[in-house]
Amino acid sequence: MIFDLEPCHFGAKCNDMYDRQHAQKYSHPSLCKQQCLKGMCDQTNDLVHSSSFIHRNPCKYGAQCKDIDNEKHSQEYEHPSWCPNGGHCQDTSEEHEKSYRHLPTCKHFQKCLDYKRHDKNHCGKFRHYTPSCIYGSYCVNFHDQQHIEDYKHPFPYPCPFTPYHCETYEKFIMSKDPRQLKDEINQHCLNYSHVCAFGRNCTDKDPLHWEKYIHVPRCLCPYGNQCTKLVQEEHLNSFTHPKIRDIRFL
Numbered sequence: 001m002i003f004d005l006e007p008c009h010f011g012a013k014c015n016d017m018y019d020r021q022h023a024q025k026y027s028h029p030s031l032c033k034q035q036c037l038k039g040m041c042d043q044t045n046d047l048v049h050s051s052s053f054i055h056r057n058p059c060k061y062g063a064q065c066k067d068i069d070n071e072k073h074s075q076e077y078e079h080p081s082w083c084p085n086g087g088h089c090q091d092t093s094e095e096h097e098k099s100y101r102h103l104p105t106c107k108h109f110q111k112c113l114d115y116k117r118h119d120k121n122h123c124g125k126f127r128h129y130t131p132s133c134i135y136g137s138y139c140v141n142f143h144d145q146q147h148i149e150d151y152k153h154p155f156p157y158p159c160p161f162t163p164y165h166c167e168t169y170e171k172f173i174m175s176k177d178p179r180q181l182k183d184e185i186n187q188h189c190l191n192y193s194h195v196c197a198f199g200r201n202c203t204d205k206d207p208l209h210w211e212k213y214i215h216v217p218r219c220l221c222p223y224g225n226q227c228t229k230l231v232q233e234e235h236l237n238s239f240t241h242p243k244i245r246d247i248r249f250l
């Protein structure tokens, strides 16, 4: 039937090709194979190619588009393909979420019993991942084991003795060149996270430091340098002061 139709004058550039009435009267080129298969075409600058095949514009909402399952909308706009990691995908970075489609998130996340039982039907419908803690590096719930198990944090498992009672960390932080210390000490400080002694005032730019330390955003003492309680340990342990570490080993 389609061969009887008169080719549309506007070809691949036609604005009305998804209009049912128009499409019944005129024929239009087919979709670019490369764009359909790979999600992008590298010949769009080639005039002959771009007028011989239809290139859909990418939908500006990408994978998060609400109309992604709407047939008419998805015919008109290009949308990202499904994530190759399927329902197991743990990557919740903004970049990744935009570039790939994912199944809807199961409200029980990885605590879901059906997920633990590998229920095929359920796992084919929902995505299971460990959600990220919204406080990230600044999370104060680091001694709440349930919280640490339920949420993803940028730092490794917190040392049970941090902030005040870890002797290994104390040796590490007091040393002029911690890398020269015994391997066990370095191992401990890389395997477990500790509370950074500078907290809110931390000026460390080393990404490794931010990967291994918890930064507790304590309240700033309203009196700052003028504070009259700078000799009171208890006060120093509750408020942050300029040029004084949050955590001091005596």
Ligand SMILES: [Zn+2]
Residues within 6 Å of the ligand: 008, 009, 010, 011, 014, 015, 016, 017, 022, 026, 028
């Ligand atoms: Zn047309």
Ligand SMILES: [Zn+2]
Residues within 6 Å of the ligand: 032, 033, 034, 035, 041, 042, 043, 044, 049, 053, 055
């Ligand atoms: Zn193409």
Ligand SMILES: [Zn+2]
Residues within 6 Å of the ligand: 059, 060, 061, 062, 065, 066, 067, 068, 073, 077, 079
């Ligand atoms: Zn869309």
Ligand SMILES: [Zn+2]
Residues within 6 Å of the ligand: 083, 084, 085, 086, 089, 090, 091, 096, 100, 102
């Ligand atoms: Zn993914």
Ligand SMILES: [Zn+2]
Residues within 6 Å of the ligand: 106, 107, 108, 109, 112, 113, 114, 115, 122, 126, 128
């Ligand atoms: Zn589930």
Ligand SMILES: [Zn+2]
Residues within 6 Å of the ligand: 133, 134, 135, 136, 139, 140, 141, 142, 147, 151, 153
């Ligand atoms: Zn947290």
Ligand SMILES: [Zn+2]
Residues within 6 Å of the ligand: 159, 160, 161, 162, 166, 167, 168, 169, 188, 192, 194
């Ligand atoms: Zn420790």
Ligand SMILES: [Zn+2]
Residues within 6 Å of the ligand: 196, 197, 198, 199, 202, 203, 204, 209, 213, 215
């Ligand atoms: Zn720090």
